[in-house]
Amino acid sequence: MAMDCIGSSDAFKLGILGSIVRRSLDAPRRSVLAHPRTAPPDGRQLTPPPRMTVRERLREKISAAFYRHGLLCASYPVPIILFTSASILACCYPLLRLPLPGTGPVEFTTRVRDYTVPSHEPQGDLGEQPDWYRGPPVAYIQPVLVKAAVSPWDSTLVPVDVFRSPLGRVFSLLEEIRNHVHDDGSGIRSLEALCLQVTDLLPGLRRMQRVLPEHGCLLVSPGNYWQNQRELFDSDPDLLKTVHQHEPKGLHTSATLRDLLFGVPVKHTGVSLYSRKRVVTYTITMVLGSYDARFLSSLRARLRQLHPSVNCSLREDHMVHVHFKEEIGMAELIPLVTTYIILFAYIYFSTRKIDMVKSKWGLALAAVVTVLSSLLMSVGLCTLFGLTPTLNGGEIFPYLVVVIGLENVLVLTKSVVSTPVDLEVKLRIAQGLSNESWSIMKNMATELCIILIGYFTLVPAIQEFCLFAVVGLVSDFFLQMFFFTTVLSIDIRRMELADLNRRLPAEAGMPLPKPGPLRPREAPPPPRPSPHTITLQTPAFRNLRLPKRLRVVYFLARTRLAQRFIMVGTVIWIGILAYTDPAGLRTYLAAQVSEQSPLGDGGAGGLPPHLGVAPVFPGPGGDPVGTLSVLPAPAEPTPLPENQSQGHHGAPGEGVPLVPQISWGAEDEEGWRRLSFRHWPSLFSYYNITLAKRYISILPVIPITLHLSPREAIETRHPQDTRHPPPPSLKTNDLPADLTLYKVAALGLAAGVLLVLLLFCLYRVLCSRNYGQNGVAHGRRRRGDLPCDDYGYSPPISEISPLLLCGHSMDIECLASDGMLLASCCLAGQIRVWDTQTGDCLTVIPKHGLRRSSSSGCWEQRDGWDAVGVAEPENLGGGTEPGGGVFDEGEGYPLRRRTTPRPALFENQPDLTPLIDTNFDSQPPSHLLLTPPRDGFDFGGLVEKAYLEHEPPSPGLTASYPSPLSGPPPQRRRSLGYIQPPAPQGQETPDWESAVWAMELRGNLIAAGRSNGKLELWDAVEGSLRCSNEDGVSGITALAFLNNRIVAARLDGSLDFFTVDINKPLGLLQYRGPPGRSNMPPSPCYSSEDVISCQLTRSVQCAHQKPITVLRAAAGRVVTGSQDHTVRVYRLEDSCCLFTLQGHSGGITAIYIDQTMVLASGGQDGAICLWDVLTGSRVSHVYGHRGDVTSLVCTTSCVISSGLDDLICIWDRSTGIKLYSIQQEVGCGASLGVISESLLVTGGQGCVSFWDLNFGDLLQTVYLGQSSDGQGVRQLVVLNNAAIVCDFGSELSLVYVPSVLEKLD
């Protein structure tokens, strides 16, 4: 099949790049996925077989089209993204014409003279008419602005007189207005007929019931405070109190009752004891339901006639229509907010499912962008074709998103991600796309059908919704196909690149990955003169360990994105405010400016009075003469005010200085502008009339000037009015008036300070404290938490210097330690005992004199290693070993192989080559060509051994074992010059023939298990063989030495329990007292004469069906893990099997148990299980690795695992959630140890690295040798005294961690 060709050629290409080939062999699912159900790779398959139904043919065609489309998208990502962006922008362009969102009212001014009620039908030609200007308004507002003053002011008057008598005149004015009747032959019109009739106030407004009118004309004035009854007013002892008692408590920004009744802002009313200007201003507001020009003009003329305003120059020929936007109140907001919360939850739960991609956040963002811009496109397109949206966008938006959905995007991602990883990116995209094409198309068709059904409900709102949804769906599909697919391909490619960069060793010529965005300030460490350099690793390496959320936070903090967003948002908001001008800000500013500048004042106030007089009279009505002529009789009986005002009219002319000047300025022309923009909506809302999306018309104001004589003021005085003291001083006069302003300012300032503090705290939390310095600070990091950290204390260079323990001639095979002593065994079979404090070599076993030719042993081991090398043919290069080829031919070799190459095993032993060559010469060829029959030669045993000691065996290798393993491992070959070594102890004969497969050290006894099943006990200090047991014949694969018991696991799956008996108790612990500082170790507690015997107490023959791979003992328990997928727990005392733990779906490769009875196991399936040893129940079960779990360590809070995928994962122990993972170098994943609760040490290529477990920070890297590309550290043992020992080729390296020592003290 063509697909296979592509696959293999692709793999070949990758193989050239190096060490990737195995990935093509890696995935077991490849066998499934290489033949995708619906992935026609080329046109050949497009021709359907004749038996196909229409549906299948359609399906084929769709998937073929998707396949090609996927190829296209992945091949030309940049042009396609550009094209998509351009089309999004083009489709959104019509949106520019839509009004900006904002709640400010919009105005439109027409002339009064030829005003007609606008019709409902839109008229095309009226260009400047806004589209809301249709139909009659909700109401016409006719304000009557009254300015009244007592003049001349004389000193006998008390402050209350300033407003009592002027306010008292409101009642006669109201009377006048109510009784005004206009009769022009066509009928008698009165206010009752024209005004807006209101019914009940809304329930819940009981306290307003006495003040606001009900069941009648909506006519509001200050008289409403006293129910429009003069008697109540006259008997009111304290007018100000009456006014104030209706004010809401606290700060109130929207329209208050006082504003509503007075019709002017509070500080302009002059109703105050401290008024300086002594002019009282208020408005009588008439709300008219219908417009009658004649009535209004007659009323205007009548009022003017009664109370002429001489210097009034107000323009009266314009009426203003004010359109109000949708009101969004708290109550409306609650359901809206709920829907948005649901929407976000939906988006969250959806995008959470995106997995296995390079950047989860990026893809989630792309998904959201896809949906949002498809919505925008939908609105834009609908607008383009003349459909104006009438629905509230904010309300239907969440539902649109939910209808369109994110599902397709997720399905796409999932499908693409699950394609085989070894394919080329564009093939992956194409395959993933075509796999899901059918379901995508089906879903889309279903949704379109549902929406079409909705369209035929014939409800306009639903129809509009459906229309938007259809266009949105189609544009969403378009964006998915072009935008999201392309982004996905870019993401996948990035992942591939990152993968390549990570996988390839640096010397392969690949460019190093760029330093991640996180730590740009980290300079690479300067080269150090010391051969043992301690350096931080390169930033690229360090980048991989932080949790993602932290990285995002750091990114935000570093780029100060949040700050910038806030700034930009504020600027935009202010701009929008200034643009839409909701609160009349511009007018207010203009008024302020004109008030303050004398020039503006003179220009505005000086000129118009003279000019303005003339147009006043002919101005208003259509026929002023007619109106005047039909002035009705009832106006006559009120001559008094007319006379009075006439009489006082002359007063200002006489130049009396105390006369308050009543002036009419431009600001009075539209006095309502100074009110809150919520003034009218709140007035109407009291009667359950909404102004949202409707408009009102405000008629030109009728000015009335009232001059009252002091006598009248005194007459109307209430007896209690004189109690008020005169104003103390003029200085403080303006203070109370502006108090609200100060309050607002103070509150604003406080809020601002609070905000700044809050932001500062946030900044401190998010950002690095030492901004310019090295390293990244962690907000969560506590002081003293770490032994050494990035920026605080880092130990001096000289303190961590590895101590090299030289002596072995070959690579180290086994390591064992009890804290004080360290035993190591090399491939040559030589055991050396070291003092861990000083690093001195105490003993060499066998002693030099006794050694026979180690070359044969070496040769034996060598073969074993070669066999390992064979497992990775790509690493073998030339395939120098004939044995390797033979091994490869073994049948039953599974498709699945080890996923991790271990080039270090082979490449790092160049010095062995001559040895091998010599041995080749000395060997007969028949021994070289190892072509064993299946039962003849247990080659797998060697491999097994190698794996056991270094890494757990891989499934591929173990599967190739000959099934009957019970037979004794036959001698591999005759040892040529084999000399029976003299037994100095006399009683035992050390066996040099077979290799040491397992070694344990307790006290000064070394237990060594050999490949021929022999268990030997050596004296660690004297180097003498104390006893030997040859009960078993199968090779000992693992040993556990606890107290006086030794447990040996054998290759055939049996488990042997030995007891070590001495004639006097074994003083195991006494040796630990004085550490040997000299070369001469203190003598052991048992004398050399003591007879030590090792007896097999119990042998569990079939402990496991398959070879035991791991054996651990602690806390009186022995735990074994085997190839047969089970873990068994034995009691040490009586060798009783307590539990058989099942749960893994692969062989057990790693087990951890410690004194606290924590048992963790890892298997070849990549799973890690935590068990409760007391009950045998599984506590948690996580899948962590792609490939075997190679080692496991637990701390009290977390579990650390490493796998064949070179990943070290840190899990939370209680919840089983992965905290983070550390990418290791190739082949070095297996060696790790925990020094303290928060310090992890891992082995690398010629170095060991220390990590902070809490944060995943690399603390230090200690290089073991001079060349950085040394051998990989395969074994690592943590000693009690906070030192670590690791193998380094043929040497051992002892690294002290001094800071940890301090911590432990």
Added chain:
Amino acid sequence: QSTVRSGSGQTDPSRGPYIAVITNRSTTLVIRGFMLFSIGVFLALVLNLLQVQRNVTLFPPDVISSIFSSAWWVPPCCGTASAIIGLLYPCIDCRLGEPHKFKREWSSVMRCVAVFVGINHASAKVDFANNVQLSLTLAALSIGLWWTFDRSRSGFGLGVVIALLATLSTQLLVYNGVFQYTSPDFLYIRSWLPCIFFAGVITMGNIGRQLALYECKLMSEKTHQD
């Protein structure tokens, strides 16, 4: 006042692991019931507000307290009902032996809740020509909801039965004067009530099943261990 059964606002996703930790079955049941109850109360309040909005075009500044202006026992009743329904659904699935496999994801549940709120929104905000149209539209939407998110026969049957029962009891309450509609138009109320009930039952069932999924996982794990 109108009563509306309800679905989930935000079920805290972070609660999942905590629930998983608790192994006791009855404790889980109580927690689940409580979560469903609170979801029901919350959505009853919110959706009630939506219905109030229909009758009062504009809220005066201090009518915000009218959220609680309806009878106090309405939200608890809705909460109890939703808890019962949410527990009943997985139980019936269990009894019938046909575990619900369709779209078992939180995102799908969220989508369902959003559509449910949308149906309420439409019934409250959209002006229909007549009641028959309103009825038919809502019925179609409700059945669409069931088909999109549930598709189980037991779910449909239970939904219909509970919707009918709830409508009946509401009408009984109204006729006995315990409870009255804000709008005098009985036919109007009756036309949308069953559909809303049905959609609510489906939604709560969906949430209940999703919540029960955690418990199921837990149980299966336990049996596996044993």
